[in-house]
Amino acid sequence: MRRLRGAGMDWRVTRLVLGLLPGLLWTAAGAVPVLEGRTLRYEDGSRLVWQRNYPAALGELSGPLEVGDVTYLGVGPKVYAYTAQGRVLGRADLPGPVTSLDASGGVVRVTTGGDGYAERFTLSGDAAGLSVQERVVFPPDPAVTQWLLRAAQAVPEEGVQAAASEDPTNPFLLLRLAGQRREAGDSYAALSTVRRALGTSLPFPAWVQLAARLDTAGYPAAADLALDRARRDAAGRGLDPDVPVSRAALSAYGNPSAYLGTLLAQNRLARAAAWIGYLRELHPRFEGGPALYARYAGILEAQGRAGEAEEWRQFSRSLRTGTLYNLGAGGLDTVRDAARFLALALLLSLGAALIVLMVRAWQAQGQATVPLGGRFLSWLRRPLARSRQISVAYASLSERFLLTLLLAGLVVSLGGWQWANLAGAALRSPALNIGTYGGGWAGAGLGDLNLRPGPDSALLTGLASQLDGDDSLARQIYTAALPDACALNNLGAISQARGDEAQAREQYRAALSARPDLRAPAFNLGLNPGTPDTSFQRTYRPGQPRLCYPDQRSLTRAVTGDLSVTLRQALLNPAQVLNPMPGRSARLGWALLGTALLCALMALSMLLPRTALTPAQARAPLVRGLALLLPGSGLMNSPWGGMLLLAWSAVLSALAPWSGLVTFPALPLLASGALQSALVGVLAAIYILNTIILLTAEVRHYRQQRWRAHADH
Template sequence: MSRSCPNSLRLWGLLALLTLPGWAGADAVLEGRTLRYEDGPRLLWQRTYAAGLGDLTGPLNVGNLTYLGVGPEVYVLNADSTVQARIDLPGLVTSLDSSSGTVRVTTQGDGYTERFTLGDPAQGAPVQERVVPPPNPEITGWLARAADAVPQAQLAQAGAQDPTNPFIALRQAKLAGTQGDTFSALSAVRRALSAEMPFPAWVLLAARLDSAGFPAAANLALDRARRDAAERGFDPEISVSRDALNAYGNPSGYVGTLLAQNRLTRVGAWLAYLRDVHPRFEGGPALYLRYANLLEAQGRGGEAEEWRQFTRTLRAGTLYNLGPDGTGQVRDAAQLVTVALLLALAASLAALTARAWRVQGEDTRPLGGRFRSLLRRPLSRARRTTLAYASFGERLAIVTLALGLVAAVGGWQWTNHTGQGLRAAALTSGTYGGGWVTARLSDLNLRSSADAALLAGLSAQLDGDDSVARAQYTRAQTIGAGQDACVLNNLGVIAAQRGDVPQSRESYRAALAIRPDLAAAAFNLGLNPGTPGTAFQQQYRPGQPRLCYPDQRSLARAVSGDLSVTLRRDLAQPLALLNDAPGQSARLGAALLGALALLVAIAFTLLIPRAATDARLRRPAVYRVLALLLPGAALLEGAWGGVLLLAWGATLAALAPLTGLIGYAQLLNPAQITTRNLLLAVLIGVYALNTLAFALIELRYARTTRRERAER
């Protein structure tokens, strides 16, 4: 009996399948937006899809199953109209095909196309290739929008037709809760948590569960989101922009809502998710510090200091270790230095002009006058420019200031270009590879450098194309003229995945020898370094070797190179500076050209013999007044003169935001009392030192004058 009973059940099951409409020649057809399942002239069932769900593709009939593309989803329906599986794809479905013996799906994104192979529908029709959800709310929020579009009166019917959409189940749970049916509400929540979804949908579901009063279920949804993100190749080492995070469920926005409601316990749970998966999201450090301050206000100083320390660890690998938003600080510093140098140059030229004015007028009178001589006798007039009356030391100081101005304006241009490149969507989506990122990377026009080759190799490796990855890594080492630690680590990962353990460990050791602080190689050798990335790897990708991801410095080199590279490029194509381009302002380009022209003109004066001696120039009254008002401008012969002049210019530049004409939002705020008082104290000190130096110079000049008169 124990053997015949199962055989009888199998026989009855086979007979039942044979009597299904799909086995009797029934087929699915699409008429407009209505899917009809017909057995000859007899309609067995039909289902209409709202226009807001997107274009419909198919249907594709395979046996007694029907595949239908709806927006970015593929639904697999049984012959009795029940949904057997739902496949979430990263683009709008454009075609379904089974001619090769397997079901192939083509999706269309913004400028790219991807093709995927679906597996056994009995197992949920898993996609055989890597699926990377793009940071596009139209794609990642499709399930929630589909559920929100269902009228409340049709919730029960929609839940029966599509049991795979957890947002419909959550709406049913909320409705049951308002009706006092706690058991039905909890049952619907359990159904919602039993779904399979990409992590952006899990995050969005978690926020709705949290706001609906199911915090434990929200925590479970966040854990599902962590695991799904890890499985899809997302990593905490890769930055995430605010736009991308919004498309991935907007967890930071929900944290802001919780903070406004003073629900710190729930804030901790959500920040823990961000800390695990997207710690380097745009605006993250400010949000972490805000949370730390709230914890400290509640007497939880230990937790607050832990979050502050975690925020400090995010500075490693960034530009000058300034943090994820360091390019903004570098840009503000370049602006401040530019203004300071402009003030210093203007002050020094004003003082030199005041001293040479009388003598220059006497010398140019025979040539036709100070201004007419510019046209009548240009060469002779060039020997009598203002700087021609300055000493060689003074001219050299002016040339140094002009050279600094070129570097400062070039640095300003460089930070604009680099900052925009680092904020590019392809580099701030939380992962590399996938159709969307690959298409956006090609738009960046990265420099042909070892860092760009590393990025391309990593993208290919994450997508499972090891042959392309190896080729790119070899190219990176060729361009870099040497071995790169990150490349060696990733080559070791490829060797480990093909079973060559000795080769992989040799690569890890070589990488660690080049960079002893490389956490990925140390993790792969079993040294267990305590970093957020390795902790994430150990918990959510156990047993898998860790890849090395390029840090912000490497990405900056791939985007724009060093400042010297930018200046060389600008000098090679100076007219290109006048064009508006991504990360480049035409006005700033014109300023850089002007600074270059000024440098050349001032440097030319180094070749001109001095037109008059100090004895002839003397110290006019206007020159003395400017020497008092413009600290250091009359002391350029000595080293302290340049120091005083730069300190004066930098202090005034730092105070300039008080005028409202310029600002350094990420560097300093002189409107703060402490900052303003400190700057004013420095300015008073500069004037005091300059006055003392001026008095000593005047005393020496008076003694010299008296001695010369006595000798006469």
């Protein structure tokens, strides 16, 4: 009887389960995330479990993707992971807008899009949150680096508390909430909310933005902690003090230099010290750094802290090492203005010399071209015969040689001007000024630079691969660049990462032997050089080998080559000199080609025999007057005449900024009042010396005439 009763009960349970099974299966199948427009809904059958709305300002949405009980959604350059209950499990910060989410390979893969390139990343989630397995390099794009701040600012004041509850991973929402609680008089709750904001996981640009707002809100200790976390996150992403940072990149990364300027203007030196310390450690070579360092040193000196001021000036000077001629970050501008100055001086010299030669040959040339049809028509009727009567045909061999030298100098100066423009434009490329190398955005920009083959270019591309984690490709590139010392050091870092300490030390020694000035192999060998880059390595990347980064001279060789490359292009491939590219001026290119042609013709003219002039033609009153007015132009047969002509033209060029017609911004010394006064004195001395020499020549000529007259009698 008991057995029958039990069997009946088992049958009833079975029937109940079988009756409910279709409903249970339908409910499980219906518990899925659904994206409708810009609203993500998580529905359990007909029941709405939770939902999130995403304003259009946050960017495009991708997904959703459900893996297990976790829902992934791409929102602009972020991927959020939600639990089945709607709680934010974590957030992944990516370098571009998310275009797709995929879990077909057993792991969550996310694709981000860029301008002509795409990147793929692997996401991993745990109780601590969501992380990206690969290295993420952020482009200097405010739409990416300031996304969290913009998302928080888009929330109306009355919705801050709800938004902070929905997304506790956004510290800017929490900071706004802390401000509300502080205004309400609950300082303890405000401080607790600030601590929660500091407990979030952020990329370094967001940490810098948060630090500035914490500083403004009156939480200096929290701001210092945020800056420290920014340094550590940046170090983990491969940013390095040896790589320059442009003003645009620094602005996208939180704009610490602008905030530092605000603090200095407010004379808040205690807080300014923390921010300039951040820049000194992570971005010492930021654009505009020397001026900001000088400003900070001046403020310190005005407060009687001369020792600290001098230490900052010395630090700023130390950053010139490795730059072009050790002139600093603006060395190319100095070279450009020096080339412009030299070109102006040579043009003045050439103009003065040619004017004197034309005036001296004018009368004889007119008489000689009458049978050919006249001074100007003869060029159309008998051009070959007319070319024999050009003004330089009446000049001596030494005068033509001087003109050839002046034209050759003008070719070099114009080439230097063009080279400085090209190199400066290439070095300002965003791909070379984001504080690191590698990543999809920088890789695409590096490919557009058309790097010149050689060890310097190989070092750049090898570094990008090594920082991105592709050691095998980096080893291949470095091996092709041997025996470059930087490549040797970085090969040693790869060997050390593989556990081959003996080979690593051998490669470090070889690198230091080839270039004793390199700090990276010295650091790796334990010599501990006291420089900003090695201090940064020791503090924020302990136990890791120091990589060797290209200095400005190496980068210049990689992007444009040296001056000889520009001059060789002008001589062997003139069309390439006129090809449009950043930094290249068509007018300057035409001037370079025209001057090179004139230089070649002038050199050829030295083969022509000289056409004689009568003494009266050679010593016409106008010629003698011009010789007084244009120092050195009447003495071109003598080397001293050429030197006097160049000195006169150089002084006039240096006085040009006084007139305001021509300026040399990178040569501020030329604009100083003391130098201008001294140059006026030098110009007067040149005229006096020229007059004395000409008078001496006139006296000598007069005596020779008298001696000949006496000899004839």
